[in-house]
Amino acid sequence: MSIVPSTLRVGSVVRLAPLDDLPRHLFKVHSIHDGFVTGVALTGPLRDTYGEPETDLIEEVVTP
Numbered sequence: 780m781s782i783v784p785s786t787l788r789v790g791s792v793v794r795l796a797p798l799d800d801l802p803r804h805l806f807k808v809h810s811i812h813d814g815f816v817t818g819v820a821l822t823g824p825l826r827d828t829y830g831e832p833e834t835d836l837i838e839e840v841v842t843p
Contacts, residue, residue: 789808792805792840794837798832804822804823804826814833814834817829818830
């Protein structure tokens with residue numbers, strides 16, 4: 780089970796760790812689930828794309 784930062788909320792902007800060919804990027808959280816979040820990438824090659832990254836990829840909550 781993933782540990783979700785206590786400051787993580789719906790609407791938070793988080794920094795996601797690099798994964799495969801994707802660099803670090805900012806992501807806006809739309810919903811929080813057990814082990815993953817949903818939302819939209821704000822930066823990087825997937826900008827404006829919906830995603831469901833695992834919470835393990837959250838490096839930092841930029842704006843709670």
